[in-house]
Amino acid sequence: xxxxxxxxxxxxxxxxxxxxxxxxxxxxxxxxxxxxxxxxxxxxxxxxxxxxxxxxxxxxxxxxxxxxxxxxxxxxxxxxxxxxxxxxxxxxxxxxxxxxxxxxxxxxxxxxxxxxxxxxxxxxxxxxxxxxxxxxxxxxxxxxxxxxxxxxxxxxxxxxxxxxxxxxxxxxxxxxxxxxxxxxxxxxxxxxxxxxxxxxxxxxxxxxxxxxxxxxxxxxxxxxxxxxxxxxxxxxxxxxxxxxxxxxxxxxxxxxxxxxxxxxxxxxxxxxxxxxxxxxxxxxxxxxxxxxxxxxxxxxxxxxx
Amino acid sequence: xxxxxxxxxxxxxxxxxxxxxxxxxxxxxxxxxxxxxxxxxxxxxxxxxxxxxxxxxxxxxxxxxxxxxxxxxxxxxxxxxxxxxxxxxxxxxxxxxxxxxxxxxxxxxxxxxxxxxxxxxxxxxxxxxxxxxxxxxxxxxxxxxxxxxxxxxxxxxxxxxxxxxxxxxxxxxxxxxxxxxxxxxxxxxxxxxxxxxxxxxxxxxxxxxxxxxxxxxxxxxxxxxxxxxxxxxxxxxxxxxxxxxxxxxxxxxxxxxxxxxxxxxxxxxxxxxxxxxxxxxxxxxxxxxxxxxxxxxxxxxxxxx
Numbered sequence: 001x002x003x004x005x006x007x008x009x010x011x012x013x014x015x016x017x018x019x020x021x022x023x024x025x026x027x028x029x030x031x032x033x034x035x036x037x038x039x040x041x042x043x044x045x046x047x048x049x050x051x052x053x054x055x056x057x058x059x060x061x062x063x064x065x066x067x068x069x070x071x072x073x074x075x076x077x078x079x080x081x082x083x084x085x086x087x088x089x090x091x092x093x094x095x096x097x098x099x100x101x102x103x104x105x106x107x108x109x110x111x112x113x114x115x116x117x118x119x120x121x122x123x124x125x126x127x128x129x130x131x132x133x134x135x136x137x138x139x140x141x142x143x144x145x146x147x148x149x150x151x152x153x154x155x156x157x158x159x160x161x162x163x164x165x166x167x168x169x170x171x172x173x174x175x176x177x178x179x180x181x182x183x184x185x186x187x188x189x190x191x192x193x194x195x196x197x198x199x200x201x202x203x204x205x206x207x208x209x210x211x212x213x214x215x216x217x218x219x220x221x222x223x224x225x226x227x228x229x230x231x232x233x234x235x236x237x238x239x240x241x242x243x244x245x246x247x248x249x250x251x252x253x254x255x256x257x258x259x260x261x262x263x264x265x266x267x268x269x270x271x272x273x274x275x276x277x278x279x280x281x282x283x284x285x286x287x288x289x290x291x292x293x294x295x296x297x298x299x300x301x302x303x304x305x
Numbered sequence: 306x307x308x309x310x311x312x313x314x315x316x317x318x319x320x321x322x323x324x325x326x327x328x329x330x331x332x333x334x335x336x337x338x339x340x341x342x343x344x345x346x347x348x349x350x351x352x353x354x355x356x357x358x359x360x361x362x363x364x365x366x367x368x369x370x371x372x373x374x375x376x377x378x379x380x381x382x383x384x385x386x387x388x389x390x391x392x393x394x395x396x397x398x399x400x401x402x403x404x405x406x407x408x409x410x411x412x413x414x415x416x417x418x419x420x421x422x423x424x425x426x427x428x429x430x431x432x433x434x435x436x437x438x439x440x441x442x443x444x445x446x447x448x449x450x451x452x453x454x455x456x457x458x459x460x461x462x463x464x465x466x467x468x469x470x471x472x473x474x475x476x477x478x479x480x481x482x483x484x485x486x487x488x489x490x491x492x493x494x495x496x497x498x499x500x501x502x503x504x505x506x507x508x509x510x511x512x513x514x515x516x517x518x519x520x521x522x523x524x525x526x527x528x529x530x531x532x533x534x535x536x537x538x539x540x541x542x543x544x545x546x547x548x549x550x551x552x553x554x555x556x557x558x559x560x561x562x563x564x565x566x567x568x569x570x571x572x573x574x575x576x577x578x579x580x581x582x583x584x585x586x587x588x589x590x591x592x593x594x595x596x597x598x599x600x601x602x603x604x605x606x607x608x609x610x
């Protein structure tokens with residue numbers, strides 16, 4: 001069943017200890033869509049400039065990603081540039097040129113409001129809320145946010161996530177949002193803010209799922225080479241929601257076995273790990289569904305006891 | 306089957322965001338022994354001063370820990386003092402007074418050399434080697450080390466661990482020992498140094514086991530309150546070796562199912578988590594084997610998919 005993905009489509013300049021790229025396809029919606037598409041149909045809501053490379057559009061189209069909600073306007077596409085530290089655990093942003101993204105007003109083409117799954121990338125909370133309110137048959141809706149919205153748009157953010165089914169953020173953001181340094185306590189506070197499902201991403205240390213009826217923790221996949229962690233969190237989100245959409249679970253109205261949510265977290269972890277193996281979205285040029293399912297089984301082997 | 310534990314028995318002054326203790330029983334051998342004793346017989350090799358409190362000796366004796374190798378000499382017992390940061394992830398050492406520990410020369414009483422399991426706490430590598438060479442019927446031997454020995458006693462340390470079955474260190478020490486920032490690569494380098502089993506402790510993020518025939522990763526237990534992490538790594542070691550000794554596995558001469566090693570890592574994680582729940586060794590005043598087995602099953606619930 002299909003997923004509507006809202007967020008940035010961008011160009012990135014990335015430097016890691018393994019090399020650099022001056023201009024490579026990026027943006028949260030791009031990573032989420034490419035990742036989720038291995039599991040379910042995906043429709044994008046985004047904006048790009050008139051400099052958007054037809055080859056990049058062709059890449060997304062070739063995967064059967066519905067781009068009717070990806071508006072093309074006059075001006076430049078969102079551009080981000082960053083450098084990673086030697087151990088890849090820190091990155092310094094060199095430039096964030098919002099360009100056409102500064103005026104982004106998500107518009108849903110016909111058919112989009114009928115999609116049962118909604119994954120809102122990290123954008124202004126009011127815009128996230130605007131999209132959410134237009135969806136008519138949701139089975140699972142939610143998204144991501146970041147420190148900037150938590151700090152400077154707190155009330156708007158709280159109003160936005162109040163009606164979400166899930167929130168997907170990293171550990172430092174969870175602590176900031178809850179005002180609580182213990183993750184277990186922070187998670188309980190966040191679950192009281194609205195979402196019934198909270199996924200906390202911990203980078204190389206893995207991920208955690210919190211619900212009233214479930215607690216699940218998975219360690220990160222141990223890569224021999226982390227080429228480029230850009231987009232790994234978004235690919236996690238794509239795998240997580242993608243698996244639930246593939247199975248057609250109605251988490252809003254029905255009961256879902258917590259084990260199925262655990263598996264969704266594993267698929268998220270699998271997709272995040274593949275993302276790091278090459279620069280930008282390059283790993284998705286060759287990745288197959290078979291590779292994904294093999295790594296899922298590998299997760300089982302190295303965590304079972 | 307019984308375990309010989311070598312290391313410090315000390316007094317600690319500890320301050321955490323939850324409170325402080327001015328003088329509480331501590332030291333690697335203390336934590337290891339108290340933890341391992343839930344699984345198997347334990348004999349300590351250590352030194353204390355004439356200020357050692359009979360009540361502390363009585364605590365260890367009451368657990369049936371063999372103290373015939375705990376020498377009492379004139380002078381003060383090893384004293385350590387430290388303060389933890391707000392999030393407990395950093396600590397500052399305020400004082401390390403070696404006292405009688407400065408002249409520690411481990412002596413093995415009769416019977417000790419027949420024990421099949423040896424767990425060497427973090428002391429001078431030459432002393433660790435001296436004890437190891439006296440053991441006659443080993444089934445599994447190894448221990449811990451730290452950045453100081455890795456940096457300033459590297460050759461001696463390498464000569465020492467060359468004949469160990471297992472090495473148990475934290476992630477930053479593993480990277481330092483291997484000269485490699487990627488943990489998977491670092492682990493392969495360390496396995497080539499001698500030990501066939503490497504356990505890497507990651508504090509709140511859990512632990513990993515590396516062998517030629519096994520890779521196992523477990524996330525940390527999510528405590529609602531970390532009162533005091535002092536000794537958690539040593540309690541992990543005690544649970545890890547304790548479980549293997551309880552089962553009587555001969556890892557030096559026979560084959561062991563990797564799943565049994567996985568379970569040993571879980572018991573280590575369980576013991577480390579309990580250690581953090583109260584100050585110093587206080588949690589062990591009330592902890593039961595039933596509590597331990599219940600938490601083992603809890604680990605299964607929050608990691609299975």
